[in-house]
Amino acid sequence: MDQLLALRVFARIAETGAFSKAADSMNIPRPTVTKLVQDLERHLGAKLLQRTTRQVSVTPEGAAYYERATRLIAELDDMDESATRARAQPRGRIRVDVGSVLANMILIPALPGFRARHPELHVDLGVSDRPLDLIGEGVDCVIRGGELADTSMVARRIADLDWVTCASPVYLGARGTPRHPLELVASEPASGDKTRVPGHAIAGYFSSLTGRAFPLEFRKGEEHLLVQGQPVVAVNESTAHLSALLAGAGIGQTFKFAVAPHLAAGHLRTVLGEWTRPRHPLHLVYPSSRHLSAKTRVFADWVAEVFAPFDDR
Template sequence: MDQLLALRVFVRIAESGAFSKAADSMNIPRPTVTKLVQDLERHLGTKLLQRTTRRVNVTPEGAAYYERATRLISDLDEMDTSAARARAQPRGRIRVDIGSVLANMILIPALPSFRARYPELHVDLGVSDRPIDLIGEGVDCVLRGGELADTSLVARRIADLDWVTCASPLYLNARGVPKHPSELVPRDPGRQDMTQVQGHAIVGYFSSLTGKAFPLEFHKGGEQVLVKGQVVVAVNESTAHLSALLTGVGLGQAFKFMVVPHLESGRLRTVLDDWTRPRHPLHVVYPSNRHLSAKVRLFVDWVAGVFAPFDDR
């Protein structure tokens, strides 16, 4: 039995809650994962994992073993990395997840500089706006915006992003330019005067978790206005949201860095410029048990520099 591999497999199963997830994330055949755990339990003479119909749970003995195993693996990884760093460039793979517009407009254009600096360190880039399970999916770090709910993760704030409210000239010529956020709210459907524009069409962004569109948010002095409005098109991916605004189907709020090129070309125009929305914090996040990983540390330091020019603080 390769006891070190068995330890790594056990830790990954304990963290992900499934033999299959551990096998997929470690690129090991599932029967091999099962056999390694069985051999480890036989070697120890105790049961570490208890399977149920929906999840694999850690036994009390397994929980105690897990705590010591994670420390041991972390120490071994750091020892290996330190030795390798002394004689060569960092090498291996790092799995990163990032939202689509951040990937396409900022991170991917900067990757050649990362590859030039660390030619033996390869990046597996997952691009989506959906929430992910870092541990279960074997991801080293993610770049995500908004306030963080999971306090078990380590986060480094790398930027705060400004919002703008905008629409295409085609839309504004047809529907008019709003002067106050209240004009974005649909008017009473019982009105008989159909010569008036019935509010504005909103291009919304909806949550992948709840399926509900986030409201537009406006602040001015001490006044705050939240607008749900008439959402005619809603998407859950940031590049598609920008595309919908460019087509002229409605009005919406997007990050300033996204729309600046289209403002300069005239394909989009800002509205309600005297109203603001609180800046959107952007973090690079990673599991606490990987905070000593040299690969993650190198990537985090590099990506913080990449996003520094986009920080609106």
């Protein structure tokens, strides 16, 4: 039995909660993963994992063993990196996840420069706006925006992004240009008047978790408004949201860097420009329980360089 490999396999199963996820993330055949765990339990004379048809859980003995195993694995990784750092480039694969518009407009165009700097380090880039389980899906780090609720993660702030409220000239020509955020919402008729004034169409963005559209947010001086409006089109992916605005689906809010070329070309126009929205913080996030490897460290430093020109702070 390769005890070190068995330790790593057991730790990954404990983190992901599944033999199959551990096998896929480590690129090891599933039967091999099963055998390594069986051999390790036989060697120790203790049951580390409780397996059912639906899930895998860690036994009390397994929990104690996992805590010491992860410390040992981290120490071994540190030893390896210390011995090779001076003479070798980081190598292997790094799995990263990033939102669509950030990937297509910022990260992917810069990737050839990263590859030239680190030719032995290959990047697997997951492009989506959905929340994910970093440990369960074997992801080394993610780039995510907004306030971070998960305190078990380590977050490195890489930029703050400005928002723009905008719409296409075609839409504004047909529906008019609002002068106040409340004009985006349909107004109730005045007393004795049966006429309901329609609001503007909203090209919205909805949460992949809840399915609800996020409100538009406006600030001016002491005023702070959250406007839900009527999302006639709502998407849950940032590049598609930009496409909806360009197509004239309605008024929406998106990142300034993403719409800058379309504003310059006249394909979109800003509206309610005297109203702002609080900047959107971007973080590089990785699990606090995971050893920060050399490959993650160099990628994090490079990401900070790449996003620096887009930082609106």
